[in-house]
Amino acid sequence: MTTRATLDNSARKTATDRVLILGAGGHARVVLDIxxxxxxxxxxxxxxxNADIHGRxxxxxxxxxxxxxxxxxxxRxxxxxxxxxxxxxxARRGLARQVDQIGLKLISAIHPAATLAHNATIGRNVVIAAGAIVCANCQIGDSVILNTGCIVDYQTMVGEGSHICPGVRVAGRAKVEAGAFLGIGSTVVPGVTIGYESVIGAGAVVIEDVSPMATVVGIPATPIKLANASEEEVAMLAPAGA
Structure with missing residues (x-):
């Protein structure tokens, strides 16, 4: 079972893990607060x-x-x-794998004001911010960010290293593959697949499957580019069976 910062009040008084936070930017400040x-x-x-901030x-x-x-x-x-x-x-996914290789324990951070279904599955190195909602039977992979106020509805799968930005609404039975980025305020209708390493623009409404590595914007969301990638990169990023 993953070690998580959760809203279990009974455990608040028995903090044991001493935790290092990798990164010291804006997202790291949010994680510290959680x-x-x-x-x-x-x-x-x-x-x-960034050596310039060492010691600060x-x-x-x-x-x-x-x-x-x-x-x-x-x-030390x-x-x-x-x-x-x-x-x-x-970068987040790659560093998490390095942590595994070193043999240290990856923990997750879940804000007390987040709402998680009792049967949702949460991976390691996951950040769930204030106001996020994870509904019944969802599966959240390792190194995922569920940002402020997002909704991940029932039976949705979110793949490793994805980022669901603030205010995103992902309807039930959707599949968000590894490394996808869902921009602020975007919406995904039920049953849609968001391909690995794809980008959903801010405010977009996704009504059909999005190809891997595509960028889609608008209402309804339409593609604007397909990232260039080598066969080796595609093989590494593709989910099993793709």
Whole structure:
């Protein structure tokens, strides 16, 4: 079972995990706030590769060093867990895999004001912000961001490393494949598949399947470009069986 910052009040008083936050930008500030409000772990500090901010404090927490030094810093700080707080989908997913290789524990951060169905499945390194709603039988993969006030309705699958932006509404039985980005305020109708690494523009209304790596905008959403990718990249990003 994944370690999560949840709204379980009974566990608030027994925080045990010392957690390092990878990244020190805007999204990392949000993640820190979620961890602090949930109260189930002790954030130790940020790691960021921008040497100019090493030694500074971000919202009261120190930037300890670079991400490349994660293993050594975790040992020195007696850190039990790590969360990757970087908005870029590919970077977040890649760093999460590095954390696995090092052998550290990836935790998730769930805001106390988020609503999760009891039978929803939540992966590791997931961030669920305030006001987000995850409905019955949803499956949320590793390294997903469910941002402020988004709705993921029943039996929807959200693939690894995707980002559902603030105010997005994903209707039931949809499938959001790995690495997809659903822009702020967009809407996905029931049963639609959003292809891997695709981008849904802000405010778009998706009424039919979106091809992998496509960018769609407007009402109804229509494609504007298809990203160039090598066969090797496509094979790596494609979900099993694609």
């Amino acid at each position: 961890l602090q409000q949930a109260g189930l772990c002790e954030p130790v500090g940020f790691l960021d590769n 404090r971000v919202d009261g927490l120190p930037v300890i060093g670079g991400i490349d030094a994660l293993a050594d810093i975790a040992k 700080e007696h850190a039990d867990g790590v969360i990757v707080a970087i908005g870029d989908n590919g």
